[in-house]
Amino acid sequence: MPDLLVPLYKLPPAQPRLDALADEGIVVRRAYPFERSRTRRFIARHFSESWADEAEATFGAPPVHCWLAVHEKKIAGFACIESMRRGFFGPTGVDPAFRSRGIGAALLLAALHGMHEMGYAYAIIGAAGPVDFYVKAVGAIPIPDSVPGAYRDMLGPDGEEGER
Numbered sequence: 001m002p003d004l005l006v007p008l009y010k011l012p013p014a015q016p017r018l019d020a021l022a023d024e025g026i027v028v029r030r031a032y033p034f035e036r037s038r039t040r041r042f043i044a045r046h047f048s049e050s051w052a053d054e055a056e057a058t059f060g061a062p063p064v065h066c067w068l069a070v071h072e073k074k075i076a077g078f079a080c081i082e083s084m085r086r087g088f089f090g091p092t093g094v095d096p097a098f099r100s101r102g103i104g105a106a107l108l109l110a111a112l113h114g115m116h117e118m119g120y121a122y123a124i125i126g127a128a129g130p131v132d133f134y135v136k137a138v139g140a141i142p143i144p145d146s147v148p149g150a151y152r153d154m155l156g157p158d159g160e161e162g163e164r
Contacts, residue, residue: 003146004125006089006138008116014109021069021106026076026098028106030114031066033059039066042075043093049157051091054083067110069094069103079107081115081123085150089115089125105137112138127151 018028031039036059044052058065058080069077077094084090089111094103115123125134126149134140143149 001127001129001147002131003143003149004128004131004134004140005143006112006123006125006134006140008112008120008123010139011109011112011116012138014106014113017102017106017109021102024101026069026071026101026103028067028069028103028110031059031064031068031078033062033064035068039068039075039078042095043078043091046095047091047093050154051093054091055080057083065111065114067107067114069098069107071098077103077107079104079111081111084126085124087115087120087122087124088150089123090128104133108134108137 021028036056039059040052040056043055055066055078065082066078066080068075075095076098077092079089079092081089089108092104092107092111094107112123124143125140127147128134128140131140131142
């Protein structure tokens with residue numbers, strides 16, 4: 001999976017997507033520091049322990065660099081920035097029960113707008129899974145020769161080296 005480059009100065013607005021989700025009772029917002037454990041459990045349960053570890057790093061200092069989609073006081077999705085490296089987006093994911101509702105795109109835009117507000121002109125999406133989604137949603141551009149990129153020499157699930 002290649003890394004992608006996103007020109008943040010060309011992002012579409014996030015507010016229309018956020019408003020549409022709010023009409024469905026889904027709020028997209030930055031996580032609060034006291035939501036670290038609940039966010040970690042959600043990510044480990046629905047995705048992986050390594051993503052949970054990575055996301056937990058975003059709770060290190062305010063403001064938290066993790067956005068949540070919240071429905072009826074429960075997490076429906078998340079998106080993080082600067083968990084792995086400065087200028088990186090991810091990890092991100094949506095609970096399978098909430099997919100195909102635009103939550104992933106709303107989280108992506110909210111987090112990337114947060115990076116733009118921090119002064120970044122570009123963001124990197126590391127080891128991007130759904131490349132076509134990112135190209136369509138935010139004009140992401142594949143970075144040539146970026147596999148494995150920053151994710152090299154990683155430990156596997158049993159403590160041996162492995163892939164992300």
